[in-house]
Every structure is written in structure tokens, then in C-alpha cells.
Amino acid sequence: MSNASVPNHPYPLLVVIVNYRTPGLTIDCLRSLVNEVESLPGMRVAIADNASGDRSVAEISSAIATEGWNEWASFVPLDCNGGFAFGNNALIRPALESPNPPPYILLLNPDTVVRPGALKSLVDFMDTHPEAGIAGSRLEDPDGTPQESAFRFHNLLTELDFGWRTGFISKLLKKWAAAPPISQETCQTDWVAGASMIVRRQVFEKIGLMDEAYFMYCEEMDFCLQAQKAGWSCWYVPESRVVHLVGQSSGVTDTKAAPKRLPQYWFDSRRRYFIKNYGLVYTALTDVCWASGFAAWRVRRVLQGKPDRDPPNLLSDFVLNSVFFKGGKIEKSKNF
Numbered sequence: 001m002s003n004a005s006v007p008n009h010p011y012p013l014l015v016v017i018v019n020y021r022t023p024g025l026t027i028d029c030l031r032s033l034v035n036e037v038e039s040l041p042g043m044r045v046a047i048a049d050n051a052s053g054d055r056s057v058a059e060i061s062s063a064i065a066t067e068g069w070n071e072w073a074s075f076v077p078l079d080c081n082g083g084f085a086f087g088n089n090a091l092i093r094p095a096l097e098s099p100n101p102p103p104y105i106l107l108l109n110p111d112t113v114v115r116p117g118a119l120k121s122l123v124d125f126m127d128t129h130p131e132a133g134i135a136g137s138r139l140e141d142p143d144g145t146p147q148e149s150a151f152r153f154h155n156l157l158t159e160l161d162f163g164w165r166t167g168f169i170s171k172l173l174k175k176w177a178a179a180p181p182i183s184q185e186t187c188q189t190d191w192v193a194g195a196s197m198i199v200r201r202q203v204f205e206k207i208g209l210m211d212e213a214y215f216m217y218c219e220e221m222d223f224c225l226q227a228q229k230a231g232w233s234c235w236y237v238p239e240s241r242v243v244h245l246v247g248q249s250s251g252v253t254d255t256k257a258a259p260k261r262l263p264q265y266w267f268d269s270r271r272r273y274f275i276k277n278y279g280l281v282y283t284a285l286t287d288v289c290w291a292s293g294f295a296a297w298r299v300r301r302v303l304q305g306k307p308d309r310d311p312p313n314l315l316s317d318f319v320l321n322s323v324f325f326k327g328g329k330i331e332k333s334k335n336f
Helices: 023-032 034-039 056-066 084-097 118-128 156-164 167-172 201-207 219-229 264-278 280-304 314-320
Strands: 013-019 044-049 073-077 104-108 112-114 132-140 187-189 196-200 233-244
Touching: 013 023, 013 084, 013 118, 023 034, 023 044, 023 056, 023 112, 034 118, 044 056, 044 084, 056 073, 084 104, 084 201, 104 118, 104 201, 118 132, 118 196, 118 233, 132 201, 132 219, 156 167, 156 280, 196 201, 196 233, 201 219, 219 233, 219 264, 264 280, 280 314
Parallel strands: 013 044, 013 104, 044 073, 132 233
Antiparallel strands: 104 196, 112 233, 132 196, 187 233
16 A cells, blocks of 8 residues: 655646545546546545445555556545545645645546546646636536536625525526626636646745535635635636536436435534625524525425425425524634
8 A cells, every 4th residue: 555655856737536435537537637647747646535434445555556556646545534624735745845845736526537637737827827726627427518616705694695596586696696607718717626726836835724614515615715815816727628427426416317405514514604705694694584585485395296306305395404593603724
């Protein structure tokens, strides 16, 4: 088994991947990085296993050894599953503390396959745009269909739109929609999906690591918001193309499968994001906007005979996890 070692010489990029019970996907992701290693000499890849408890450790370790990836890939099993930010931070922290930290760190999901040249496109963009602190790839289906991967920060208006789901309101709020139309050109955005997100080292040095109090969801949006507050811009770079097998890691966002009941951490992350960044009163307003709108939508759906594509128990779960039932206390992150 290879260790999560950090080279003692300069290297252009560190790619970090956190596996949780998806060893086959992780190995396929690593296989897609072979050509990228050749195009970015010295690039390193660090993989962590978030205490999967299956055969992940054995299978990933074996693949690294048998495929001859040891020269650029390192692997470390973690003692517990602390979530997305926890797993990534476990790999990023030693790199930042090393004598020769990389100029860029790329967060890459295990359920991705990197198209040729995708990582070099991101590095080249960051090299030529020193004001950019974060940039994200164009995520796409295996057939090349683009996915939404560049977003606006969630706020009162986005929650109103999410809940009500009416064409009239959505049209009025088009300028503030959480997911704007997918751009074919490189453009500035509020935040990008953490499935393929490159971060300049100085951003971590300025604002700290990702907030580990998020188990999963909202952590990359929160991180991009903190970076923006510190003066760094965030960009969408469609020349960097990455296949994203949506929902294969979490099992929650798979749009091709029947919707599952949302896990507790989804509600916890949403509540944390709003209270941390906007305060309790604002969060309460977003809860009212979303819940009232969604309740009205559920009535309209029945009256109009539309299919039910929402996760089970979504309205009751949302209300029970709102600030009106949960209050306004949130855990303080040790990374801020």
C-alpha cells in the first residue's frame, strides 16, 4: 500500500480524490488521469478512503501497484468517514504544510472520468489569470451532454424559486436563478461544483481549508463564498471537460434513478450554509419561502396531474429541519 506522501520537489498540481465505497469508479478515474500525468510532468494524485468498510482499500491499493501508478499516485485509508470536506482536507493539509506545496490543488470526484487535456486546460487558465482563485470544469454525461456545474450563490430568491416552481415566478427571477444557462464560453461565476474544482494555493492560505462541519453538500458553495469575500474570483472553464456519473458516489443526486429520501446531512448542510453566512432571521425567511412554495407546488401537482419526481417526505423533512424546529445553533468549524 502506498502512503499519502508529498514529494520534496516542486510539482504543478495535486489532484485529491476521496473514495467512499466506489473502488471501481475510483480506479476508472485514476485510469483516465494517466494521460494527464504525461501532459503535466510532476503532477501528483492523492487518494483517501473515507473508512468505506468494504474492499475499497484492497482494490485501490492493488490497482495502484499493478498498474504502475506508484510514481504519481499515493493512497491513505482514513480512520473514520468525516464527509467530503474532511476527506479532502486530510489530503490537502499535508500538501500545504510541505516544504514545496503545489501552486494548485484540484478536487476531483471518484465518479468522474477526465477527458484528455482537461486538467492542463485548468492549469493553463489559472496560470494566465492570476486574479482567479477557483475554477471549475464543464461536467458532462458520457455522451457529452453538458451538466449544470456553474452556479449563483443560494439566497432568498433562489429558495423562493426552488419552492414555488412556477413559470411566472421563475421568469421573474431568471436573473437570480441558482443555475444560469450553461455557458459555452469561459466566464466568471459565483461557485462551481466540487466534482472538478481547481483551487489556487493562496486561497487556502488566506481563508483556510474547507469547512468540515459540512458532511456533504454546500461545502464547495460555502468555500467559494469565503474566497469571494477574500477577493478571489471563481470561473467556469468549459475547455476542461470531465464526465460526471451523477450521484454514483452519494446515491442522492442520480437523476436517472427513482428519487430517494434526502439524508439528514442534506438538511443540516443547507441550514448551516444560510445561518453561517446570512444569519438566523434571513435563514428563517428562506425556510418560509421554500416551504410555503413547495406546499403550494404539491397541491398544484395533484390538481394538474403532473408526475411526482420529488424525494419522499421532502416537505415534512424540510419543515422538521427548519430553524423553527432546529433553532439557530451551528457547530463551529475548526478550519476557520
